[in-house]
Amino acid sequence: MSAGELATNAEIYGSATHSFVLGHNEVYEMVVNNHDTGKHPFHLHGHAFQSIIRSDDEAGDWDPNAVTNGSVKFPATPMRRDTLVLRPEGHFVIRFQSDNPGVWLFHCHIEWHVSSGLILTLVEVNKLSPHNHEKPHTNSYNTGTS
Amino acid sequence: MNDTQNLQIPVSPGKTYFLRIVNIAAFAPQYFWIEGHTMRIIEVDGIYHEPAEASQIYVAPAQRYGVLVTMRNDTSANFAISGSMDTDLFDKIPDGLNTNVTGWLVYDKSKTLPKAANLTKFDPFDDMTLVPTDKMPLLENPVQSISVDVIMDNLGDGAVSCDSSQLILSSC
Numbered sequence: 001m002s003a004g005e006l007a008t009n010a011e012i013y014g015s016a017t018h019s020f021v022l023g024h025n026e027v028y029e030m031v032v033n034n035h036d037t038g039k040h041p042f043h044l045h046g047h048a049f050q051s052i053i054r055s056d057d058e059a060g061d062w063d064p065n066a067v068t069n070g071s072v073k074f075p076a077t078p079m080r081r082d083t084l085v086l087r088p089e090g091h092f093v094i095r096f097q098s099d100n101p102g103v104w105l106f107h108c109h110i111e112w113h114v115s116s117g118l119i120l121t122l123v124e125v126n127k128l129s130p131h132n133h134e135k136p137h138t139n140s141y142n143t144g145t146s
Numbered sequence: 147m148n149d150t151q152n153l154q155i156p157v158s159p160g161k162t163y164f165l166r167i168v169n170i171a172a173f174a175p176q177y178f179w180i181e182g183h184t185m186r187i188i189e190v191d192g193i194y195h196e197p198a199e200a201s202q203i204y205v206a207p208a209q210r211y212g213v214l215v216t217m218r219n220d221t222s223a224n225f226a227i228s229g230s231m232d233t234d235l236f237d238k239i240p241d242g243l244n245t246n247v248t249g250w251l252v253y254d255k256s257k258t259l260p261k262a263a264n265l266t267k268f269d270p271f272d273d274m275t276l277v278p279t280d281k282m283p284l285l286e287n288p289v290q291s292i293s294v295d296v297i298m299d300n301l302g303d304g305a306v307s308c309d310s311s312q313l314i315l316s317s318c
Contacts, residue, residue, distance in 0.1 A: 022290075030294070032296060
């Protein structure tokens with residue numbers, strides 16, 4: 001790739017693209033917490049994701065300890081689709097396998113929200129990438145915010 | 147509905163039809179139902195799932211549903227197919243905006259096309275309950291969990307948030 005060593009450094013894709021670099025054929029989880037009072041249909045390009053948890057309205061942020069403390073059980077065979085409605089002031093948890101190299105957008109599918117930037121970018125490396133087995137460099141590793 | 151008003155779909159009694167439903171709207175989700183008939187959801191967004199009965203579905207922009215509908219065994223009436231916009235996110239609803247669209251399953255052309263019921267309360271199927279036919283098990287032990295907060299905020303300066311943990315909508 002022309003970016004060479006930097007291809008897996010998310011910063012080179014620009015700050016406004018909200019880019020994350022994904023390794024090849026790994027399991028990724030995405031948590032979206034809705035701090036807005038409106039519902040948003042979020043759509044992922046390149047994959048159908050396992051829809052694991054979708055909270056009711058006003059459930060607040062996803063608690064990463066909810067499974068270990070027993071308050072929530074993940075389904076054994078979750079529903080799969082590529083567009084999921086995020087409830088007002090609620091959250092959802094999705095997972096997919098990064099088996100489709102490419103640059104994929106994840107965005108709210110309300111047209112004017114897209115125009116205003118409610119989008120993030122997933123840069124999914126292929127198995128030939130020399131960086132494939134390294135931990136991808138991204139801006140945050142934590143499961144919480146900021 | 148299908149790029150037209152007053153869509154008529156001729157149907158034969160007792161036959162099962164596969165309807166592919168897509169919401170190609172820029173904004174409004176739709177409640178969708180067929181009077182006098184239930185739908186068996188077998189596919190969402192291109193992924194087949196174990197059939198699930200639904201009397202009403204909620205189709206957000208970009209979502210697709212594939213449903214089987216088995217026609218009644220008599221041709222004594224025609225039945226309305228309804229789409230109704232979810233206007234929850236509309237800041238203002240313009241006077242005279244018609245948020246409903248009607249089509250019909252036509253068993254008999256000579257019978258009337260009934261007026262659709264104008265529902266104001268909805269009880270759509272919860273797609274989270276579907277089970278994929280391939281029974282793909284839960285993907286375990288993610289290598290990373292990417293967490294983002296959705297914030298709608300008028301930043302007023304046309305800038306977009308630089309913090310990857312937050313998706314902030316900005317508008318001028």
